[in-house]
Amino acid sequence: MNKATRGDINNTRMLTLQEATLYSGLSRNTARKYFDDIGAIRRFGSVIRVDKRVLDKALDSMAGESE
Numbered sequence: 001m002n003k004a005t006r007g008d009i010n011n012t013r014m015l016t017l018q019e020a021t022l023y024s025g026l027s028r029n030t031a032r033k034y035f036d037d038i039g040a041i042r043r044f045g046s047v048i049r050v051d052k053r054v055l056d057k058a059l060d061s062m063a064g065e066s067e
Helices: 017-023 028-038 050-063
Strands: 039-043 049-053
Touching: 017 028, 017 049, 017 050, 028 050, 049 050
Parallel strands: none
Antiparallel strands: 039 049
């Protein structure tokens, strides 16, 4: 991840798989399956991104938090 071009992970809506894995604290394989299960994967041609809003909502609901 190039901080000069990607910017701050907290100010980005669409995360790379690597960023989303680091953000969630899950292993790569577990994270990929979980992101698919919650519908956070977005495909733009051959580019795959994880929607941070969907991920945050799923993680918050697991923790019992609400908006």
